[in-house]
Amino acid sequence: MKSKKKFSLFSAILSVICVVFVAEAAAPVAAIGPSQFFWWIFLLVTFLVPYGLISSELGTTYPSDGGIYDWVTKAYGHKWGARVSWYYWINYPLWLASLAVMCPELIKLVTGYTGGAISNLLLSLLFIWVVIWISFYPISDNLWILNGAAVIKIFLAVSVGILGIYVAVTQGMANEYTIKTLxxxxDLRSLSFISVIIFNLLGFEVICTFSEExxxxxxxxxxxxxxxxxxIAGIYIFSAFGIGVAIPTENISVSSGLIDSLQLLLHSKTGIFxxxxxxxxLLTLFGNMISWSMGVNNTACYAAENNDMPRFFGKRSAKNQMPTGAAMMNGIVATIVVVLSPLLPNKDLFWSFFSLNLVTFLLSYLPVLPAFYTLRKKESDVYRPFRVVGKDWWLKILVIVPMIMLIIALIFTALPLQxxxxxxxxxxxxxIGTIICVLIGEGFILLKKD
Structure with a gap:
């Protein structure tokens, strides 16, 4: 019998980079201005460190396909597990839609092709369904995609950082860097982008769903x-520094990411580079979606098998047991969102979909952090291969501080405070999208049979 391919540590690290490092989120963070570096350092300490420690303990203590759904269900029961699985899943097709609407512009840059509205729609839908098709296969069969995407992301981010520093040295600093500006x-604009930094630091638990491989x-x-x-922290800060010292903050578009930054740095819209x-x-977008699909689909399918998601999400392939039902729903929802997108008043479609994706994604994590503390007390006798050390007051701080950051980010992203x-x-x-997502999720919880 042929042995199943397994992750090496190197592949696991590259998979973490592919999942967590989000290249297309660089521009919204850079749009904060020089104070972005304060927020990076502040959130690395107050969010990434406690979240990483909590994910390590929960992921090694309770390894399963259910991921964060399993942790919250063990701590607070099936209704809270259903909420987490719903928000965790629905963020994915929204994110998929946000990247799909970027594809026509990227293809235009690569090929020079300028199509109309119909051809752009078809290109967006093609992106969606290619991702769905690839997600029908096991993660170990797609390691080359994940590893390749991680390497490309690092290359692009480092290139932007180096180029930005070169431009700043040869042409002068684009923004004023003083104690005051740092x-x-x-202000509401910069605070609304904090959620993007937190989003950039989430996703470590996805690697836990690959444990069997x-x-x-x-x-x-x-x-x-x-x-x-x-x-990841080093790459983010280096690339952000390159963008921040070379490009005036007011010129940074929240929609275009690294490519827009490269165009501004090179003072050219086209060219071979x-x-x-x-x-x-474009390849990294495929890598992002494929890597996330594995964790999201496994979690949704696992929850459906426990009657905490609609039954269709529990459908698996007879050939390889992959969660095809959840994958198909990803494609259907993303397709509906993209097709209906012309009706939106905000024509910055990437930012509209991405913001809603941020909100639902952050909502799914709110119960995860206290679940760590609850399970430590509730199941103290369970063996923990990786155990966060510290007294009770320290464990509470590790939970409360990142929860406060999540709540603040949710408020400033979801609500119009002006x-x-x-x-x-x-x-x-x-x-409105957040309200709809919440109502659908709560409606299912009310109707589901325990």
Missing amino acids: LPTF MENPKKQIPQAIIIGGLV IKISAFLF FDTATLKEKLPVT
Whole structure:
């Protein structure tokens, strides 16, 4: 019998980088301005460190396909598990839709092709369904995609960082860097982008759902999270520094990410380097979606098998047992969102979909952090291969501080805290979308049979 391919530690680390490092989220963070570095450092300490420690303990103590759903269900029961699985799943097709609407512009940069509305729609739908098709196959069959995407992401981010520093040295600093500008202003614009930084630091638990395909998950999971987290933090800060010193903040678009930054740094919309970078960036979008699909689909399918998601999500392939029902629902929802997108008042489709994706994603994590503390008390006799050390007051701090960060990020992302026309046009679709997602999730919980 042919042995099943297994993750090495190196592959696990690259998978963490592929999952957690989100290249397309670079621009919204850079749009904060010089104070982004304060927020990076602040959130690395107050969010990434406690979240990484909590994920390592929960992931090695309770390894399963259910991931965060399983942890919350063990701590608080099936209704809370159903909520987590719903928000965790619904964020994915929204994110998939946000990247799909970017594809026509990237293809235009690579090929020079300028199509109309119909051809752009078809290209977006093609992106969605290629991702869905690949997600029908086991993660170990797609390691080359994940590893390749991780390497490309690192290359693009480091290139932006180096190029930005070169431009700043040769042409002067684009933004003023003083103690005053580096400190946070606490204006609504910058605070609304904090959720993007937190989003950039989430996803470590996905590696826990790959445990059955690892050589030694009890060692590899915490090692991959710690090493991968340090590498990711370094890449983020370096690339953010390159963008921040070379591009005026007001010129940074929240929609275009690294490619827009490269165009501004090179003072050119086209050229061979832009074409190659756009093509590589497009590949990373596939890598992101494929890596996340494994964790999201496994969690949704596992929850459906426990009657905490609609039954269709529990459908598996007879050939390889992959969660095809959840994958198909990803494609259906993303397709509906993209097809209906022309009806939205905010024509910045990427940011509209991405913001709603942020809100639902962050909502799924709110019960995860206290579940760590509850399970430590509730199941104290369970063996923990990786155990967060510290007294009770320290464990409470590790839970409370990142929860506060999540709540603040949710408020500033989902709610229109100003009522001018521009803000309402940008925020209301997100607010309404959040209400719809919450109502659908709560409706299912009310109707489901225990």
